[in-house]
Amino acid sequence: MSKQAEFAVILKMNPMFADLGADELQRLSNLCHTQHLANGEVLFQKGDAGDALFGVRRGQVRIETGASDGSRLTLNFMGPGDLFGEVAVLDGQDRTADATAGEASELFVLRREDFLGFLEREPKVAIKIISLLCQRIRWQSERMEESMLQPLPVRLARRLCALAADFGSEVHISQEQLGVFVGAARESVNRQLQAWRKEAILDLQRGRILLRNMTKLTAIARNE
Amino acid sequence: MSKQAEFAVILKMNPMFADLGADELQRLSNLCHTQHLANGEVLFQKGDAGDALFGVRRGQVRIETGASDGSRLTLNFMGPGDLFGEVAVLDGQDRTADATAGEASELFVLRREDFLGFLEREPKVAIKIISLLCQRIRWQSERMEESMLQPLPVRLARRLCALAADFGSEVHISQEQLGVFVGAARESVNRQLQAWRKEAILDLQRGRILLRNMTKLTAIARNE
DNA sequence: AAAGTTATGTGACTTATGACACACTTCCCC
DNA sequence: GGGGAAGTGTGTCATAAGTCACATAACTTT
Numbered sequence: 001m002s003k004q005a006e007f008a009v010i011l012k013m014n015p016m017f018a019d020l021g022a023d024e025l026q027r028l029s030n031l032c033h034t035q036h037l038a039n040g041e042v043l044f045q046k047g048d049a050g051d052a053l054f055g056v057r058r059g060q061v062r063i064e065t066g067a068s069d070g071s072r073l074t075l076n077f078m079g080p081g082d083l084f085g086e087v088a089v090l091d092g093q094d095r096t097a098d099a100t101a102g103e104a105s106e107l108f109v110l111r112r113e114d115f116l117g118f119l120e121r122e123p124k125v126a127i128k129i130i131s132l133l134c135q136r137i138r139w140q141s142e143r144m145e146e147s148m149l150q151p152l153p154v155r156l157a158r159r160l161c162a163l164a165a166d167f168g169s170e171v172h173i174s175q176e177q178l179g180v181f182v183g184a185a186r187e188s189v190n191r192q193l194q195a196w197r198k199e200a201i202l203d204l205q206r207g208r209i210l211l212r213n214m215t216k217l218t219a220i221a222r223n224e
Numbered sequence: 225m226s227k228q229a230e231f232a233v234i235l236k237m238n239p240m241f242a243d244l245g246a247d248e249l250q251r252l253s254n255l256c257h258t259q260h261l262a263n264g265e266v267l268f269q270k271g272d273a274g275d276a277l278f279g280v281r282r283g284q285v286r287i288e289t290g291a292s293d294g295s296r297l298t299l300n301f302m303g304p305g306d307l308f309g310e311v312a313v314l315d316g317q318d319r320t321a322d323a324t325a326g327e328a329s330e331l332f333v334l335r336r337e338d339f340l341g342f343l344e345r346e347p348k349v350a351i352k353i354i355s356l357l358c359q360r361i362r363w364q365s366e367r368m369e370e371s372m373l374q375p376l377p378v379r380l381a382r383r384l385c386a387l388a389a390d391f392g393s394e395v396h397i398s399q400e401q402l403g404v405f406v407g408a409a410r411e412s413v414n415r416q417l418q419a420w421r422k423e424a425i426l427d428l429q430r431g432r433i434l435l436r437n438m439t440k441l442t443a444i445a446r447n448e
Numbered sequence: 449a450a451a452g453t454t455a456t457g458t459g460a461c462t463t464a465t466g467a468c469a470c471a472c473t474t475c476c477c478c
Numbered sequence: 479g480g481g482g483a484a485g486t487g488t489g490t491c492a493t494a495a496g497t498c499a500c501a502t503a504a505c506t507t508t
Contacts, residue, residue, distance in 0.1 A: 091358035119351055126350035127343055133357040134315030140364050148372035149407060152465075174485065183373060185466050190487065206474060206485060376495075398455065409496050414457065430455060430504055 004029040007108045010055040014083045016132050024125050031114040037061075037101035048095045050088025051112045056080050059105020065097045075181075077102070077166050089115050090129070148183075150223065153192055155182040157221040160202075160211065169211040178209075228253040231332045234279040238307045240356050248349050255338040261285075261325035272319045274312025275336045280304050283329020289321045299405075301326070301390055313339050314353070372407075374447065377416055379406040381445040384426075384435065393435040402433075 008029040011017040017025065034057065037043060043054070043061060054061070056078050063076040063084065075097055078084050088095065089112050119126040147155065159181050163171045175193065179186040193209070196202050201217055203210040211217060232253040235241040241249065258281065261267060267278070267285060278285070280302050287300040287308065299321055302308050312319065313336050343350040371379060383405050387395045399417065403410040417433070420426050425441055427434040435441060 087358050087361055091355040091362075093358070093362065096362075116351060119354070120347045123344045123347040123350055126347055126354065127340060130343070130350065130353055130357065131315040133354065133361065134311050134317070137311060137357065137360060137364065138315075138317065138320075140361065140368070144364070144368040144372070148368070176485075186486090187467085187488085188465060191465095194487075204486085400455075410456090411458085411497080412495055415495095418457075428456085 003034060003108075004032060006057065007032045007055055007110075010081055010083055010108065013081060014086065016083075016086050016129075016136075019128060019132065020125065024122065027122075028110075028115075028118055028125075031110055031118060033109045033111070035107045035109050037105045037107065039101055039103050041101045043099040043101065043107070044095050045098045046095055050085060050091070050093050050095050053083065053085045053089035053110040053112075053115065054078075054099075055083045055108035055110075057106040057108055059107075060102035061105060061107070062100050062102045063097050064100065077163075079166050082166070088112075090133075152182065152184050152188055153220055154223050155184070156189065156192055157217050160209070161214070161218055161221050164211055164214065164217075169214070171209045171211065172207060173209065174207050227258060227332075228256060230281065231256045231279055231334075234305055234307055234332065237305060238310065240307075240310050240353070240360075243352060243356065244349065248346065251346075252334075252339075252342055252349075255334055255342060257333045257335070259331045259333050261329045261331065263325060263327050265325045267323040267325065267331070268319050269322045270319055274309060274315070274317050274319050277307065277309045277313035277334040277336075277339065278302075278323075279307045279332035279334075281330040281332055283331075284326035285329060285331070286324050286326045287321050288324065303390055306390075312336075314357075376406065376408050376412055377444055378447050379408070380413065380416055381441050384433065385438070385442055385445050388435055388438065388441075393438070395433045395435065396431060397433065398431050 004026070008025045011020075011025060011029065017028075020028070032055075037059065046065065058080050061078040061084070063078065065075055076084075084099070087093075089110060092112055119129065147158070150158075156178070159178065160171065163173065175189050176186050179189045182189070193202065193204055196217075197204055199216070201211075201213045203212060228250070232249045235244075235249060235253065241252075244252070256279075261283065270289065282304050285302045285308070287302065289299055300308075308323070309319075311317075313334060316336055343353065371382070374382075380402070383402065384395065387397065399413050400410050403413045406413070417426065417428055420441075421428055423440070425435075425437045427436060
């Protein structure tokens with residue numbers, strides 16, 4: 001499979017591009033480049049211009065932010081097949097976090113200028129993108145309100161399920177960071193995790209959570 | 225001033241269209257129609273196709289939703305100069321609430337098909353709209369998380385300030401509805417309002433709130 | 449004007465979660 | 479291998495809000 005075809009598959013998996021036709025997707029994929037990153041290499045930093053969209057071909061990229069106390073908090077892990085910077089490529093606003101390669105990686109890069117040129121040549125695609133952005137706006141306002149109002153166990157279960165999608169059943173994250181993710185105190189996170197350990201839903205190790213019973217966990221995430 | 229020029233002014237006031245050039249705005253305004261509504265007449269209902277954007281020329285339109293128990297909750301009031309359905313006109317999704325004229329009204333109507341045709345002819349405008357939608361997405365995700373985490377008094381103050389922008393200092397809304405707005409129990413809303421009444425920030429009447437001291441209220445909304 | 453209906457005011461209780469305090473463990477580095 | 483530093487486990491307490499249960503007050507309908 002060609003590089004471009006591989007990128008097209010990744011785009012297709014993202015809701016933002018899922019509804020594009022095969023032909024449109026192909027023409028778009030043809031605009032992509034690739035870029036290699038060594039382990040620990042910085043892809044972009046907070047404040048950089050958001051001038052490209054990235055897709056992970058292989059390796060891992062960590063999205064993280066420097067906290068005020070100097071410590072770093074990982075906000076997200078992007079693995080093969082993940083796409084990030086979709087919004088930045090459309091509006092060019094500055095990055096709001098840092099991105100660093102967690103291991104030697106290869107990325108697909110779609111530059112903003114190329115993408116905008118494409119949209120200008122294909123207004124029908126622009127209109128589709130507009131629809132998708134609108135959906136996202138609606139979706140966000142529905143989900144957000146809903147999900148922030150959920151009790152901590154639900155939010156926590158949802159986040160663990162999401163992480164499991166990236167990591168498999170062994171999630172490598174500290175309880176502190178998990179707390180930041182779900183907007184809760186570290187202690188509260190710990191107590192909930194303990195409760196679940198007693199129910200054999202998961203096991204705990206230092207800096208690691210082993211998900212034993214995804215069925216129960218997703219049930220909790222769906223709020224019973 | 226022509227009808228179209230009047231509509232252009234309304235569009236210009238909305239963040240979604242504020243960045244369009246005068247010429248683009250004019251061509252867009254030329255696509256508008258007007259529509260008259262008698263007092264109590266229904267403009268659209270939940271589930272209808274979102275096939276147009278509306279601007280209020282004169283009168284008042286209530287956006288409301290039928291609650292499960294059959295009672296109606298007013299979600300918003302649109303007065304002269306207000307625009308609604310901006311997102312629907314772009315993505316055509318179904319209305320998520322009902323709209324009824326609160327008095328005899330005249331509306332500007334911009335139909336979805338006309339608007340999409342316009343975007344297709346002017347891809348540069350489409351790209352601008354895309355940027356604006358992206359901004360909105362970012363804005364939403366920032367504000368939302370932040371604002372749901374705020375304590376009730378802050379959320380309540382913010383909502384009251386927003387309502388004041390539409391109503392002036394005499395906000396006509398029940399405490400029950402206010403509770404729905406800010407996602408809190410009616411009783412909690414009442415207790416907070418009582419506290420503010422004692423501080424002379426506002427006065428309470430049946431179905432009505434009189435804002436006495438907007439300075440203090442906005443200070444609270446900004447979280448001290 | 450009597451009766452019913454809706455909106456408001458308030459007290460008592462419950463619950464979820466944050467805050468603080470500290471013990472214990474594991475890892476890392478010199 | 480000793481001494482941090484970082485991560486984790488738990489108890490105690492404080493607090494914000496929700497829930498329930500009424501009492502009242504204000505409008506509506508007949």
